[in-house]
Amino acid sequence: MSAMSTYTSTLGGHSYRFDSLARLLAAASPERSGDRLAGLAADSARERVAARWALADVPLARFLAEPVVPYEDDDVTRLILDTHDLAAFAPVAGLTVGGFREWLLSAEADAETLAAVEPGLTPEMVAAVSKLMGNADLVAVARKVRVVTSFRSTIGLPGRLATRLQPNHPTDDPAGVAAALLDGLLLGSGDAVIGINPATDSPKAVRDLLELLDEVIQRYRIPTQSCVLCHVTTSVDLMERGAPVDLVFQSIAGTQAANASFGVTLGLLDEAYEAAGKLNRGTVGRNALYFETGQGSALSADAHHGVDQQTVEARAYAVARRYDPLLVNTVVGFIGPEYLYDGRQILRAALEDHFCGKLLGLPMGLDICYTNHADADDDDVATMLTMLGVAGASFVICTPGGDDIMLNYQSASYHDALYLREVLGLRPAPEFEAWLEGIGLLDERGAIRDVSGTAHPLTAIGKELAA
Amino acid sequence: MTEGQVALSSDDLTMWAALRRHTQARIGLGRAGSALPTHHRLELQAAHAAARDAVHSPFAPEVVAAALPGMPTVRVRSAAGDRLTYLQRPDLGRRLDDIDRAHLPGGDWDVVFVVADGLSSRAVHEHAAPVVRATVERLGVGVRVAPVILAEQARVALGDDVAHAMGATMVVVLIGERPGMSAADSLGAYLTYAPLPGTTTDADRNCLSNIRPPLGLGYEVAAGKLVGLMGRARELGLTGVGLKDELDSPPSPLPAPPPEGGPPTG
Numbered sequence: 001m002s003a004m005s006t007y008t009s010t011l012g013g014h015s016y017r018f019d020s021l022a023r024l025l026a027a028a029s030p031e032r033s034g035d036r037l038a039g040l041a042a043d044s045a046r047e048r049v050a051a052r053w054a055l056a057d058v059p060l061a062r063f064l065a066e067p068v069v070p071y072e073d074d075d076v077t078r079l080i081l082d083t084h085d086l087a088a089f090a091p092v093a094g095l096t097v098g099g100f101r102e103w104l105l106s107a108e109a110d111a112e113t114l115a116a117v118e119p120g121l122t123p124e125m126v127a128a129v130s131k132l133m134g135n136a137d138l139v140a141v142a143r144k145v146r147v148v149t150s151f152r153s154t155i156g157l158p159g160r161l162a163t164r165l166q167p168n169h170p171t172d173d174p175a176g177v178a179a180a181l182l183d184g185l186l187l188g189s190g191d192a193v194i195g196i197n198p199a200t201d202s203p204k205a206v207r208d209l210l211e212l213l214d215e216v217i218q219r220y221r222i223p224t225q226s227c228v229l230c231h232v233t234t235s236v237d238l239m240e241r242g243a244p245v246d247l248v249f250q251s252i253a254g255t256q257a258a259n260a261s262f263g264v265t266l267g268l269l270d271e272a273y274e275a276a277g278k279l280n281r282g283t284v285g286r287n288a289l290y291f292e293t294g295q296g297s298a299l300s301a302d303a304h305h306g307v308d309q310q311t312v313e314a315r316a317y318a319v320a321r322r323y324d325p326l327l328v329n330t331v332v333g334f335i336g337p338e339y340l341y342d343g344r345q346i347l348r349a350a351l352e353d354h355f356c357g358k359l360l361g362l363p364m365g366l367d368i369c370y371t372n373h374a375d376a377d378d379d380d381v382a383t384m385l386t387m388l389g390v391a392g393a394s395f396v397i398c399t400p401g402g403d404d405i406m407l408n409y410q411s412a413s414y415h416d417a418l419y420l421r422e423v424l425g426l427r428p429a430p431e432f433e434a435w436l437e438g439i440g441l442l443d444e445r446g447a448i449r450d451v452s453g454t455a456h457p458l459t460a461i462g463k464e465l466a467a
Numbered sequence: 468m469t470e471g472q473v474a475l476s477s478d479d480l481t482m483w484a485a486l487r488r489h490t491q492a493r494i495g496l497g498r499a500g501s502a503l504p505t506h507h508r509l510e511l512q513a514a515h516a517a518a519r520d521a522v523h524s525p526f527a528p529e530v531v532a533a534a535l536p537g538m539p540t541v542r543v544r545s546a547a548g549d550r551l552t553y554l555q556r557p558d559l560g561r562r563l564d565d566i567d568r569a570h571l572p573g574g575d576w577d578v579v580f581v582v583a584d585g586l587s588s589r590a591v592h593e594h595a596a597p598v599v600r601a602t603v604e605r606l607g608v609g610v611r612v613a614p615v616i617l618a619e620q621a622r623v624a625l626g627d628d629v630a631h632a633m634g635a636t637m638v639v640v641l642i643g644e645r646p647g648m649s650a651a652d653s654l655g656a657y658l659t660y661a662p663l664p665g666t667t668t669d670a671d672r673n674c675l676s677n678i679r680p681p682l683g684l685g686y687e688v689a690a691g692k693l694v695g696l697m698g699r700a701r702e703l704g705l706t707g708v709g710l711k712d713e714l715d716s717p718p719s720p721l722p723a724p725p726p727e728g729g730p731p732t733g
Contacts, residue, residue: 033555169490176490183494337554372518372646373554373586378511401493401503401511408647410515418501450498452479459482466485 004066009054016050021058022068025124026308027051028131030348034296034309034339041308052132056098060089063124069305069315075256075266080122080318089120097128104129104141104359111146118361123254123314126359130310130352135387138351143392145358149326150285151225151246153191153429155394156363161426162395163417164327164365165190168406172199174212175465180400181216182461187414188421188441188448191432192327192365192395193247193290195227197407206230207243214244220439220458223283223431225326227290232264232272239275247290247326248276254293254315257303266319273323284431287326292367293317294331295349296339309339310349314356321361328357329365329397332384334409336371343380346370350384354391365395369411378402381412382419389420396420418448491649511648518646523550526584527592528617534596538603539614543567543629545621553620561624562664568632576613576635578606578697583621587643587651594654594678594686595641601690602639606697623655623672627662637697637706638662644676654678656689658696660706671707673700 004020018024026040028051035041042048064084067077086093091113092100103109130138148156155162167180177196184190194217196209206228213226225246232250239245250269251262259265276288298304298312307315313330320328330353333346340346350366357364368384370376385396402413420426427433427446436442439457443449451459483495496507503511532540544567547559563571580602582595603612616629623640630638637660644653656675659667673696677683700706 037556037558167492169492173489175486176492179486179489180492180494182486183492187498338557341555372515372648373522377515399492401496401507403493403511403514403648405491405647405649408645410648413503415496415498415501415503418498422501447501452495452497459479462482462486465489466482 005062007054007058009050011046011050011053014046014050016047016054018051018054021062021066021124022305022307022311024051024055024058025068025128025131025311026306028055028128029308029310030131032309032339032345032349033337033341034299037338038299038304038309040306055128056096056132058097058128060095060097060100060125061093063122063128068124068307068311069255073256074305076254076259076315076319079266079322080315083322084122085119087120088117091117092120097125098132100125100129101132101137105137109141109144111144114145114359115361118359121359123318123356123360124311126356127311127314130355133355135348135351138355139387139391142355142358143390145392147358147361147363147394149287149324149363151282151287151326152223152284153225153431154284155192155326155429157430159425159427160429161389161393161417161421161424162192162365162429162432163189163414164192164329164395164397165194165414166196166397166399166404166411167194168197168399168404170199170406172205172209174208177209177212178216178461178465181213182458182465183400184398184414185222185458186441186451186456187418188428188436189398189414189417190222190224191429193225193227195229195249195290197229199406201230201234203234203238206234207238210238210243210245216461221435223429223435225282229292232268236272236275239279244281245276245279246281247288248272249290249292251292251297252316252319253297253301253303254312254319255298255303255305258298258301258312259319261301261303266322269319269323285326287324287363289323289325290327291320291325292329292331293320293353294335295353296335299339300335310352313353314360317357317360317362326363327365327395328362329367329395330354330357331367331369333370333374333376334367334407337374340374342375343370343377343383346374346376346380347384347387350388351391354388354393358392363394365397366393367397367411369397369409371409378410381410381416385412385416385420386423389424389426422447514648517651518648521587521589521643521646521651524588526588526619528619530592531582531596531617535599535615538599540617541571541614542617542619543571544619545625547620550620557622560620560622561628563625563628563632568628571616571629571632572614573632573634574613575611576633577611578637578639579613579616579630579633579635581616581618581621581626581629581638581640583618583623583625583640583642585621585623585642585655586645587653590643590652590654590679591641593652597686598641598654598656598678598689601686602693605690605694623657623669624664624667626657626659627664627667630659630662631664636661637700639693650677650679650683652679653683656693658693658700658706660700660704671705673706673710
């Protein structure tokens with residue numbers, strides 16, 4: 001590895017100098033509160049653009065020579081460089097970052113070409129090019145990428161949008177979870193996963209929830225998968241004891257130290273991957289892992305190594321792609337205004353994360369969300385949903401009325417997903433769509449029927465609970 | 468029923484009403500086309516508005532001071548000069564303004580109460596003074612209670628800076644919690660023994676949350692728990708994870724202070 005370089009540019013008669021690739025990337029990054037909190041952001045708007053001029057001239061190959069986090073110190077860097085595919089990289093190896101942007105936007109870079117080059121791209125390359133792209137560029141390129149995964153349903157086919165049904169409850173009360181589950185199913189949600197954030201990580205509580213979800217999925221023959229989002233070691237332990245684990249979940253980040261703050265190592269993830277593969281509970285496919293990520297987690301764990309939060313986030317996708325996950329989503333506005341201050345910053349991060357994830361071959365979805373101390377509201381959710389729908393997001397997370405009473409934040413609602421499917425003509429995963437049709441939840445146009453006031457078979461769940 | 472209109476049958480209404488006994492989640496809302504019915508959209512906006520107002524309403528320390536008759540109070544600010552800075556720079560909200568720090572009254576205090584606006588000034592205006600009064604009453608006359616600090620643009624860890632500057636053995640930070648959609652007036656209480664700014668972490672604290680009678684924790688119950696925790700903290704010389712298991716044990720009387728109690732004052 002060669003030593004760090006200095007990068008310079010001149011703008012408006014003023015010379016700017018950036019002492020490393022990491023410094024250059026941080027200065028070129030669109031403004032956000034987290035980079036300022038870390039002391040990494042550009043000092044002025046002009047310095048930011050000067051950094052982009054300098055970044056546009058950096059050859060892509062430079063990212064292989066100057067890791068932003070030292071190879072010796074960090075297993076994510078080692079993973080990125082040791083698995084880099086030079087043959088796949090060849091078609092873009094001669095490009096600069098600025099040239100790479102133009103190539104990505106060109107007709108030459110179609111779905112097949114982008115898939116072929118993917119193993120040759122590193123997170124830092126795609127993060128770098130995202131910093132030169134406008135929001136519309138991020139949409140235009142991401143929608144060309146095709147990533148298809150499957151377990152009991154197929155995620156990521158053209159013209160489809162899947163949803164995670166998230167029936168959380170603050171005390172994991174089974175009746176409360178089941179009531180929210182019914183609500184989501186009647187609104188046509190749940191084809192990506194029925195996923196619960198449990199109130200505790202206790203194996204007993206997690207197992208109870210897994211069995212509840214498994215019973216509903218089996219009883220109503222729903223072509224989807226369940227997940228209780230506990231620590232990976234809890235899932236592996238429960239699998240060994242015969243619990244009905246469909247997907248193994250873990251939160252991951254872009255540095256070894258940040259992953260350590262989540263209590264995970266690549267070794268632990270390797271074990272989980274192997275264990276999940278053996279269970280073979282999928283029917284149409286074998287992608288059995290589910291990851292969540294989000295800008296700011298490395299800074300929050302004091303583990304960012306002086307790298308801006310968007311570049312560190314993209315490095316988490318290198319971890320994810322090692323394990324052929326069914327689903328990956330960024331929980332984009334959850335972390336709070338000290339990392340992403342307002343709706344504008346959250347939107348930008350959502351588009352960046354989706355773009356970088358897709359270019360790195362991930363089945364990328366989003367939790368489009370905000371907390372009450374961020375300067376954002378449900379109109380921002382609608383804007384983000386629409387842009388991400390156009391960008392071809394694989395799935396979005398949905399909650400009852402957009403209000404999660406367990407995690408205390410606002411996300412998209414089941415109604416929001418209906419809106420997105422309606423205005424963009426998007427349909428659910430094919431297996432799930434067939435199931436919806438079979439139980440009479442689709443109307444003649446293929447949209448979700450409003451079944452309130454009718455005797456629908458699914459309401460048997462509700463009647464039982466209500467009794 | 469024509470398409471696009473909301474018309475829940477009485478059977479449905481009965482079912483959803485019964486299901487809502489099990490969860491506060493916003494279920495069975497019905498539809499207007501693909502969207503939420505107007506009534507539910509406005510309900511969500513009302514909840515969000517209450518939360519936003521709680522975050523952005525200015526802290527009025529005089530309201531808290533007036534509700535603490537006979538108790539001296541001192542007003543301080545954090546190093547975060549305004550709300551915008553506070554929301555984006557947690558590091559500044561954890562640190563006292565340098566001039567305010569220099570004016571804090573030092574002494575041989577057993578405990579200092581810090582009333583901090585946090586993310587809901589409304590919670591602090593409504594609930595902080597009653598908790599301070601009920602707790603001080605239970606502590607009794609033998610306990611040296613410092614003047615109550617009223618802190619603006621403050622996070623929990625600002626209490627470490629306060630206790631250290633004043634020479635107090637323990638600090639109780641009463642702070643407005645991040646507003647949710649169902650409650651915008653929740654008060655949190657954090658107890659820390661012998662805090663050291665920059666060294667003490669959240670793992671060194673014990674916390675009571677959701678103080679907001681009548682729906683959440685009541686003042687007397689919160690005061691009882693706090694006094695119990697303080698007693699155990701003085702026995703063990705620590706707070707945090709090491710004290711966690713004691714949370715539900717009955718409050719013990721406050722033991723005599725150790726001979727040389729109090730954090731280093733350097």
